[in-house]
Amino acid sequence: MKFCKNCGHELNEEAKFCKSCGAPVDSSVPNHTQHEPVQENSTPKKAKMDKKKLWIILPIIFVVLAGVFIGGYFLGESLFGKQSQLENIRTAIETNDEEALKSLLTSENGMQDTYYHEFASYFQDHPDRLDHLISDLEKEMNEEGDASALIDPVEEGKTFYLYPQYHFEVEPVTIMASANFEQTEVHIPGYEAFQTEQAGEQIPVDVLPGKYTVTFLHREKYGSFDQTVTLDFWQANQDQLEASVAFEGNVVEIESNYPEAELIVNGKAQGTTIEETSSYGPVTYDGTTYLAALLEFPWETYYSNEVTITSPSQQKVALEFEWVEDDLKEAIYSRIAQHTNEWIQAYHKTSIREFTVMKNEEYLESTRANFERMENDDSHFEGDIERIRIDDGSFTFENTTASVIAELEFxxxxxxxxxxxxxxxxxxxxYWLYEFEYDQEAGNWFIMNSEELSDFETDDIINYE
Incomplete structure (x- = not known):
């Protein structure tokens, strides 16, 4: 019997083509036994069938492996991912699991065991802030910004090379404590008490984030005072908060007839004027606090009366300068008298050089013209000043200028x-209105302007002798 070399189908002896596959039959090929061609020609058909099965099996295997990988990834994410770690924090807080919190939270300054309990208790009492904290941590873990100023997620490695693992670093925060009384005790729970040295001094205290009640106690020279300030760092989400108190009382109101004068306390200039410091405190009532004021002019330095505080009834303090205006008037009025005498001498001598007080060029030019006329007329002056009266009520001064009206009788x-x-x-x-200006270089007052009037302005008239 013959068989087709191509497909192994049995052939008739006279066949020139295979009825099964159409392949030509080689008549020169000798006949074979039945089992021999089957063994030779069945292999190509079987290989072709195996290839078809392989193309079906491979995608199935790929799908199965992909499903296993994806399922495994999400299983790992649920066990080791960021959300899982955040849920661990939430669960530890809600169940007050201090041991779990110890494994999750760290701080460069160290953390006492009591802090974990306080941490959990706070967020149990404020679940909305816990939600906010978890949300902020998630943003930082996803690198969406620095949302939390108080806890920093720190990556410390990866599980299965896929899942970042974090510990949560609790950052130190600062309380800035201050009081308006020196020697005030400051008490912060869990920390050593301390005392302020100066009024208004800010003292930094490094603590861990939390809610604090800061107590200020004063039992020293100003009396007995206490006040508390509550700070909540979790609510503020800030790394620095101020705890500042201003004890009321022991304050006096200050007034002066020269509000531009500088305040002096216990002999020390304060660098502020009475106008800027209308009240001052704290003060003691044991006689160790005394107030005064300093008034500086180019021509003189004046000090007010000194007031010692000895009783709480001294709510107002008057710091008066009694001699400033009197001294200034004496200086100005004496310059008017000097100018008048110089006027007499100038007319006697018809010499403009006699004037030293008068600096009004218009006045001097007019006087010079009078002297020229006297020389042309060959006339002479004889006379004296009979009386000088001052309109004391018209006197004014500001800084280095002053003015007053004078009556001159010749x-x-x-x-x-x-x-x-x-x-x-x-x-x-x-009647003359004289306007003076103080010349610091010369150290004296000079008439810079003068205007002749018809009468006084006020009834406060004095005779100058």
Whole structure:
């Protein structure tokens, strides 16, 4: 019998083509036994069938492996992922599992066992803030920004090279404590008490985040005072908060007839004016606090009266400068008298150089013209000042300027050369508004402007002698 070399199908002896596959039959090929061609020609058919099965099996295997991998990944994520770690924190807080918190939370400054309990208790009492904390930590773990100022997730490795593992670093925070009384005790639960040395001094205290009640106690020279301040770092989400108190009482109101004067306390200038410091405290009532004021002018330095605080009834303190205006008036009025005498001498000598107080150029130019006319007329002056009266009520001054109205009464007259016997004197009165300015270099007051008036402005008139 013959068989097709291509497909192994049995052939007729006379067949030239295989009826099964159409392949030509080689007549020169000798006949074989039945089992021999089957063994030779069945192999290609079986290989072809194996390839078809392989293309079916491989995708199934791939799908199965992918499913196993994905399922394994999500199983690992649920066990070791970020959400799992955050849920561990939440569960530890809600169940008050301090041992679990110890494994999750760390701090560079160390953490006492009591802190874990306080930490859990706080967030149990404030579940909304716990939600907010977990949300902030999740943002930081996903690198979406620095959301929490108080706890920092720190990556410490990966589980199965896929899942980042974190510990949670609790950052130290600072309480800035201050009181308006020196020698005030400051008490913070869990920390050593301390005392302020200066009023208003800010003392930093490093603590772990939490809710604190800061107590201030004063039992020293100002009396007995206490006050508390509550700080909540979790609510504020800030790494620094101020605990500041201002004890009420032991304060005096200050007034002065010169509010621009500088305040002096216990002999020390405060660097502020009375106008800027309308009240001062704390003060003692045992006689160790005394107040005064300093007033500086280019021509003089003045000190007010000194007031010692000895009783709580001293709620107001008046710091008065009694001699400033009197001294200034004396200086100005004496310069008017000097100018008047210089005027007499200048007219006697018809010399403008006699004037040293008067700096008003317009006035001096007018006087110079008078002297020229006297020389042309060959006339002379004879006379004296009879009286100087000052409108004390018109006196004003500010900084280095002052002004006042003066009445000058002369008994005088004019005569021609060689005719002194024909001199006729008369009493003449003049009213002048003088404006002075202090020259620091010369160290004196000078008349910078003068205006002739018809009368005084007030009834507060004094005679100057």
């Amino acid at each position: 008994y005088s007259g004019y005569y021609e050369s060689g005719q002194y016997d024909e001199l006729e004197r008369s009493r003449d009165t003049y």
